[in-house]
Amino acid sequence: MSLLPAGKRLAFAAQGERLCLGVRRAGRWIVCPYGAVLDGASAKDQCARCAQLDRSRSVAADTMADDPRPYGVYLAYFGPGLLKVGITAAERGPARLVEQGAVAYAWLGRGPLMAARRAEALLGSALSVPDRFAKAAKRAARGALPPVPERAAELAQLHRSARELAGWPETLEPVGFACADHTELFGLDRIQGEVAELGGMTPGAEIVGEVLTGVGADVYLRLAGPGAGAGVEAGTGAEERKRGTGAGGDAGVVAVMDARLLSGWVLGPAVGEATTVPVRAAARGAGEREREGKGGQEGLF
Numbered sequence: 001m002s003l004l005p006a007g008k009r010l011a012f013a014a015q016g017e018r019l020c021l022g023v024r025r026a027g028r029w030i031v032c033p034y035g036a037v038l039d040g041a042s043a044k045d046q047c048a049r050c051a052q053l054d055r056s057r058s059v060a061a062d063t064m065a066d067d068p069r070p071y072g073v074y075l076a077y078f079g080p081g082l083l084k085v086g087i088t089a090a091e092r093g094p095a096r097l098v099e100q101g102a103v104a105y106a107w108l109g110r111g112p113l114m115a116a117r118r119a120e121a122l123l124g125s126a127l128s129v130p131d132r133f134a135k136a137a138k139r140a141a142r143g144a145l146p147p148v149p150e151r152a153a154e155l156a157q158l159h160r161s162a163r164e165l166a167g168w169p170e171t172l173e174p175v176g177f178a179c180a181d182h183t184e185l186f187g188l189d190r191i192q193g194e195v196a197e198l199g200g201m202t203p204g205a206e207i208v209g210e211v212l213t214g215v216g217a218d219v220y221l222r223l224a225g226p227g228a229g230a231g232v233e234a235g236t237g238a239e240e241r242k243r244g245t246g247a248g249g250d251a252g253v254v255a256v257m258d259a260r261l262l263s264g265w266v267l268g269p270a271v272g273e274a275t276t277v278p279v280r281a282a283a284r285g286a287g288e289r290e291r292e293g294k295g296g297q298e299g300l301f
Contacts, residue, residue, distance in 0.1 A: 085120050105180055
Protein backbone atom coordinates (compact mmCIF):
# COMPACT_ATOMS: atom_id res chain seq x y z
CA MET A 1 0.00 0.00 0.00
CA SER A 2 2.70 2.53 0.98
CA LEU A 3 4.53 1.92 -2.32
CA LEU A 4 1.46 2.89 -4.34
CA PRO A 5 -0.06 5.97 -2.66
CA ALA A 6 -3.06 7.70 -4.16
CA GLY A 7 -1.99 10.10 -6.90
CA LYS A 8 1.15 8.17 -7.86
CA ARG A 9 1.65 7.94 -11.62
CA LEU A 10 2.47 4.53 -13.06
CA ALA A 11 3.97 4.06 -16.51
CA PHE A 12 5.59 0.69 -17.14
CA ALA A 13 5.94 -1.99 -19.79
CA ALA A 14 6.37 -5.77 -19.68
CA GLN A 15 9.70 -6.93 -21.04
CA GLY A 16 10.70 -10.39 -22.26
CA GLU A 17 8.63 -13.31 -21.01
CA ARG A 18 6.78 -13.92 -17.76
CA LEU A 19 8.78 -16.50 -15.81
CA CYS A 20 7.90 -18.74 -12.87
CA LEU A 21 9.11 -17.30 -9.55
CA GLY A 22 10.25 -20.71 -8.31
CA VAL A 23 9.81 -22.00 -4.76
CA ARG A 24 9.69 -20.00 -1.54
CA ARG A 25 11.84 -21.41 1.25
CA ALA A 26 13.08 -19.78 4.48
CA GLY A 27 11.56 -16.45 3.51
CA ARG A 28 13.13 -16.20 0.05
CA TRP A 29 12.45 -17.34 -3.49
CA ILE A 30 14.60 -20.08 -5.06
CA VAL A 31 14.75 -19.69 -8.84
CA CYS A 32 12.60 -22.10 -10.88
CA PRO A 33 14.97 -24.81 -12.19
CA TYR A 34 12.78 -25.31 -15.25
CA GLY A 35 12.76 -21.70 -16.47
CA ALA A 36 9.01 -22.12 -17.01
CA VAL A 37 7.10 -19.44 -18.91
CA LEU A 38 3.77 -18.43 -17.36
CA ASP A 39 0.45 -17.33 -18.85
CA GLY A 40 0.17 -13.56 -18.62
CA ALA A 41 -3.53 -13.74 -17.77
CA SER A 42 -3.14 -16.04 -14.74
CA ALA A 43 -2.76 -14.85 -11.15
CA LYS A 44 -0.50 -17.85 -10.45
CA ASP A 45 3.17 -16.94 -10.21
CA GLN A 46 4.50 -20.51 -10.18
CA CYS A 47 4.59 -23.29 -12.72
CA ALA A 48 2.75 -26.51 -11.85
CA ARG A 49 5.89 -28.35 -10.70
CA CYS A 50 7.09 -25.55 -8.40
CA ALA A 51 3.60 -25.13 -6.99
CA GLN A 52 3.41 -28.86 -6.28
CA LEU A 53 6.74 -28.70 -4.45
CA ASP A 54 5.55 -25.74 -2.39
CA ARG A 55 2.37 -27.57 -1.42
CA SER A 56 4.33 -30.63 -0.25
CA ARG A 57 5.08 -28.69 2.92
CA SER A 58 2.14 -26.33 3.26
CA VAL A 59 -0.42 -25.54 5.94
CA ALA A 60 -2.79 -24.37 3.21
CA ALA A 61 -2.64 -27.82 1.59
CA ASP A 62 -2.91 -29.64 4.93
CA THR A 63 0.55 -31.15 4.45
CA MET A 64 2.08 -29.46 7.50
CA ALA A 65 -0.24 -30.51 10.32
CA ASP A 66 2.63 -30.50 12.82
CA ASP A 67 3.07 -26.71 12.67
CA PRO A 68 3.47 -25.73 16.36
CA ARG A 69 2.53 -22.07 15.92
CA PRO A 70 -0.77 -20.73 17.34
CA TYR A 71 -3.42 -19.87 14.78
CA GLY A 72 -6.25 -17.38 14.71
CA VAL A 73 -9.70 -18.09 13.29
CA TYR A 74 -11.28 -15.03 11.69
CA LEU A 75 -14.52 -13.91 10.08
CA ALA A 76 -14.03 -11.63 7.07
CA TYR A 77 -16.61 -9.29 5.50
CA PHE A 78 -16.45 -8.35 1.82
CA GLY A 79 -19.98 -7.03 1.33
CA PRO A 80 -23.61 -7.78 2.25
CA GLY A 81 -23.95 -11.56 2.49
CA LEU A 82 -20.28 -12.06 1.61
CA LEU A 83 -18.81 -13.33 4.88
CA LYS A 84 -16.19 -16.07 5.07
CA VAL A 85 -14.22 -17.94 7.69
CA GLY A 86 -10.49 -18.50 7.57
CA ILE A 87 -7.37 -19.16 9.62
CA THR A 88 -3.97 -17.53 9.73
CA ALA A 89 -0.85 -17.83 11.86
CA ALA A 90 -1.35 -15.62 14.92
CA GLU A 91 2.08 -14.08 14.44
CA ARG A 92 0.90 -12.54 11.16
CA GLY A 93 -1.81 -10.51 12.87
CA PRO A 94 -4.24 -8.94 10.36
CA ALA A 95 -1.84 -9.18 7.39
CA ARG A 96 -3.85 -11.98 5.76
CA LEU A 97 -7.05 -9.93 6.00
CA VAL A 98 -5.35 -7.01 4.25
CA GLU A 99 -3.97 -9.32 1.54
CA GLN A 100 -7.46 -10.67 0.83
CA GLY A 101 -9.00 -7.21 0.63
CA ALA A 102 -11.39 -7.83 3.52
CA VAL A 103 -13.53 -4.74 4.06
CA ALA A 104 -13.95 -5.64 7.74
CA TYR A 105 -13.15 -8.57 10.01
CA ALA A 106 -13.37 -9.99 13.53
CA TRP A 107 -11.36 -12.64 15.34
CA LEU A 108 -13.28 -15.67 16.49
CA GLY A 109 -10.74 -17.87 18.30
CA ARG A 110 -7.09 -18.71 18.81
CA GLY A 111 -5.29 -21.98 19.40
CA PRO A 112 -3.43 -24.94 17.80
CA LEU A 113 -3.56 -25.43 14.05
CA MET A 114 -5.80 -28.49 14.03
CA ALA A 115 -8.26 -26.90 16.47
CA ALA A 116 -8.46 -23.86 14.19
CA ARG A 117 -9.04 -26.16 11.22
CA ARG A 118 -11.88 -27.94 13.08
CA ALA A 119 -13.55 -24.62 13.89
CA GLU A 120 -13.27 -23.55 10.24
CA ALA A 121 -14.85 -26.83 9.12
CA LEU A 122 -17.56 -26.55 11.78
CA LEU A 123 -18.71 -23.16 10.49
CA GLY A 124 -18.73 -24.51 6.97
CA SER A 125 -20.86 -27.55 7.79
CA ALA A 126 -23.19 -26.07 10.42
CA LEU A 127 -23.65 -22.51 9.14
CA SER A 128 -22.66 -22.87 5.46
CA VAL A 129 -19.98 -20.21 5.86
CA PRO A 130 -17.59 -20.46 2.89
CA ASP A 131 -13.80 -20.19 3.11
CA ARG A 132 -13.37 -18.08 -0.03
CA PHE A 133 -15.14 -15.94 -2.61
CA ALA A 134 -14.45 -15.26 -6.26
CA LYS A 135 -12.47 -12.12 -7.11
CA ALA A 136 -15.36 -10.80 -9.22
CA ALA A 137 -17.75 -11.01 -6.27
CA LYS A 138 -15.39 -9.07 -3.99
CA ARG A 139 -14.88 -6.36 -6.59
CA ALA A 140 -18.58 -5.97 -7.30
CA ALA A 141 -19.40 -5.65 -3.59
CA ARG A 142 -16.96 -2.76 -3.06
CA GLY A 143 -19.05 -0.49 -5.23
CA ALA A 144 -22.18 -0.79 -3.06
CA LEU A 145 -21.09 -1.12 0.56
CA PRO A 146 -23.51 -0.32 3.41
CA PRO A 147 -22.49 1.98 6.29
CA VAL A 148 -19.87 0.72 8.75
CA PRO A 149 -22.41 -0.02 11.55
CA GLU A 150 -24.32 -2.36 9.24
CA ARG A 151 -21.15 -4.23 8.33
CA ALA A 152 -20.26 -4.61 12.01
CA ALA A 153 -23.76 -5.83 12.83
CA GLU A 154 -23.60 -8.55 10.17
CA LEU A 155 -20.23 -9.70 11.47
CA ALA A 156 -21.47 -9.63 15.08
CA GLN A 157 -24.45 -11.82 14.24
CA LEU A 158 -22.27 -14.45 12.61
CA HIS A 159 -19.80 -14.26 15.50
CA ARG A 160 -22.63 -14.98 17.98
CA SER A 161 -23.98 -17.84 15.88
CA ALA A 162 -20.53 -19.39 15.59
CA ARG A 163 -19.89 -19.28 19.32
CA GLU A 164 -23.25 -20.93 20.05
CA LEU A 165 -22.43 -23.99 17.95
CA ALA A 166 -22.03 -27.35 19.62
CA GLY A 167 -18.72 -29.03 18.94
CA TRP A 168 -16.49 -25.97 19.43
CA PRO A 169 -12.90 -27.28 19.81
CA GLU A 170 -11.92 -27.31 23.49
CA THR A 171 -8.36 -26.18 22.81
CA LEU A 172 -9.48 -23.15 20.80
CA GLU A 173 -9.67 -20.08 23.02
CA PRO A 174 -12.69 -17.88 22.13
CA VAL A 175 -12.04 -14.23 21.27
CA GLY A 176 -14.64 -11.60 22.15
CA PHE A 177 -16.25 -9.72 19.27
CA ALA A 178 -14.45 -6.61 18.03
CA CYS A 179 -14.93 -5.35 14.47
CA ALA A 180 -12.00 -3.88 12.56
CA ASP A 181 -12.86 -1.92 9.41
CA HIS A 182 -10.55 -1.14 6.49
CA THR A 183 -12.46 1.75 4.92
CA GLU A 184 -9.71 4.26 5.61
CA LEU A 185 -6.80 1.88 5.01
CA PHE A 186 -8.08 0.90 1.57
CA GLY A 187 -9.49 4.30 0.61
CA LEU A 188 -12.80 2.67 -0.25
CA ASP A 189 -14.46 6.07 -0.74
CA ARG A 190 -12.29 6.53 -3.85
CA ILE A 191 -13.95 3.56 -5.58
CA GLN A 192 -17.05 5.09 -7.14
CA GLY A 193 -19.20 4.33 -10.16
CA GLU A 194 -18.44 1.69 -12.74
CA VAL A 195 -14.95 0.25 -12.80
CA ALA A 196 -13.43 -1.55 -15.78
CA GLU A 197 -10.86 -4.34 -15.50
CA LEU A 198 -7.36 -4.58 -16.90
CA GLY A 199 -6.47 -7.87 -18.54
CA GLY A 200 -3.17 -9.74 -18.44
CA MET A 201 0.16 -8.40 -19.66
CA THR A 202 1.86 -9.54 -22.85
CA PRO A 203 5.43 -8.81 -23.99
CA GLY A 204 5.68 -5.08 -24.72
CA ALA A 205 2.28 -4.25 -23.21
CA GLU A 206 2.13 -1.00 -21.24
CA ILE A 207 0.07 0.37 -18.36
CA VAL A 208 -0.11 4.13 -17.86
CA GLY A 209 -2.32 5.77 -15.27
CA GLU A 210 -2.73 7.37 -11.86
CA VAL A 211 -3.25 5.32 -8.70
CA LEU A 212 -6.58 5.93 -6.97
CA THR A 213 -6.24 3.31 -4.24
CA GLY A 214 -5.32 -0.30 -3.52
CA VAL A 215 -7.41 -3.07 -1.97
CA GLY A 216 -5.51 -6.27 -1.33
CA ALA A 217 -3.93 -7.27 -4.63
CA ASP A 218 -6.24 -4.94 -6.59
CA VAL A 219 -4.90 -1.56 -7.69
CA TYR A 220 -7.43 1.01 -8.95
CA LEU A 221 -6.11 3.31 -11.68
CA ARG A 222 -7.39 6.25 -13.68
CA LEU A 223 -6.01 5.39 -17.08
CA ALA A 224 -4.11 8.08 -18.94
CA GLY A 225 -5.33 10.09 -21.87
CA PRO A 226 -7.19 9.48 -25.10
CA GLY A 227 -6.12 6.35 -26.91
CA ALA A 228 -5.30 4.39 -23.77
CA GLY A 229 -6.15 0.72 -24.10
CA ALA A 230 -8.21 -0.83 -26.83
CA GLY A 231 -11.63 0.18 -25.57
CA VAL A 232 -13.77 -1.37 -22.87
CA GLU A 233 -14.59 -4.85 -24.06
CA ALA A 234 -17.59 -6.89 -22.97
CA GLY A 235 -19.75 -9.65 -24.30
CA THR A 236 -22.99 -7.79 -23.70
CA GLY A 237 -23.29 -5.60 -26.74
CA ALA A 238 -21.88 -2.74 -28.77
CA GLU A 239 -22.93 -0.03 -26.33
CA GLU A 240 -20.50 -1.25 -23.69
CA ARG A 241 -17.72 -1.62 -26.22
CA LYS A 242 -18.09 2.06 -27.15
CA ARG A 243 -17.19 3.21 -23.65
CA GLY A 244 -13.60 3.41 -22.55
CA THR A 245 -10.25 4.56 -23.70
CA GLY A 246 -10.00 3.46 -27.31
CA ALA A 247 -9.74 5.88 -30.20
CA GLY A 248 -12.65 8.24 -29.93
CA GLY A 249 -13.48 6.99 -26.42
CA ASP A 250 -13.57 8.91 -23.14
CA ALA A 251 -10.31 9.67 -21.37
CA GLY A 252 -9.80 8.89 -17.70
CA VAL A 253 -11.48 5.50 -17.48
CA VAL A 254 -11.12 3.95 -14.01
CA ALA A 255 -9.92 0.35 -14.13
CA VAL A 256 -8.78 -2.23 -11.57
CA MET A 257 -5.59 -4.22 -12.02
CA ASP A 258 -4.75 -7.46 -10.21
CA ALA A 259 -1.16 -6.80 -9.16
CA ARG A 260 -0.53 -10.55 -9.01
CA LEU A 261 -0.55 -10.54 -12.81
CA LEU A 262 2.71 -8.57 -12.72
CA SER A 263 4.63 -11.29 -10.83
CA GLY A 264 7.28 -12.91 -13.02
CA TRP A 265 7.58 -10.04 -15.49
CA VAL A 266 10.57 -7.75 -15.84
CA LEU A 267 9.05 -4.27 -15.84
CA GLY A 268 10.65 -1.33 -17.59
CA PRO A 269 9.53 2.24 -18.34
CA ALA A 270 6.66 2.75 -20.73
CA VAL A 271 7.52 4.41 -24.02
CA GLY A 272 3.97 5.47 -24.85
CA GLU A 273 1.38 7.63 -23.10
CA ALA A 274 -1.48 5.13 -22.97
CA THR A 275 -2.39 1.72 -21.62
CA THR A 276 -2.17 -1.02 -24.24
CA VAL A 277 -3.33 -4.07 -22.25
CA PRO A 278 -6.97 -5.11 -22.76
CA VAL A 279 -9.53 -3.05 -20.85
CA ARG A 280 -12.87 -4.77 -20.33
CA ALA A 281 -16.12 -4.02 -18.56
CA ALA A 282 -16.44 -5.76 -15.20
CA ALA A 283 -18.80 -8.75 -15.12
CA ARG A 284 -22.07 -7.97 -13.34
CA GLY A 285 -23.97 -10.17 -10.94
CA ALA A 286 -22.07 -13.35 -11.70
CA GLY A 287 -20.40 -15.56 -9.19
CA GLU A 288 -21.19 -13.71 -5.97
CA ARG A 289 -21.01 -16.96 -4.05
CA GLU A 290 -18.54 -18.76 -6.28
CA ARG A 291 -15.40 -20.24 -4.83
CA GLU A 292 -12.08 -19.27 -6.34
CA GLY A 293 -11.27 -22.80 -7.41
CA LYS A 294 -11.13 -26.33 -6.09
CA GLY A 295 -7.59 -26.18 -4.73
CA GLY A 296 -6.51 -24.80 -1.35
CA GLN A 297 -5.77 -21.16 -0.87
CA GLU A 298 -2.21 -19.94 -1.44
CA GLY A 299 -0.11 -17.77 0.82
CA LEU A 300 -2.42 -18.05 3.82
CA PHE A 301 0.17 -18.14 6.52
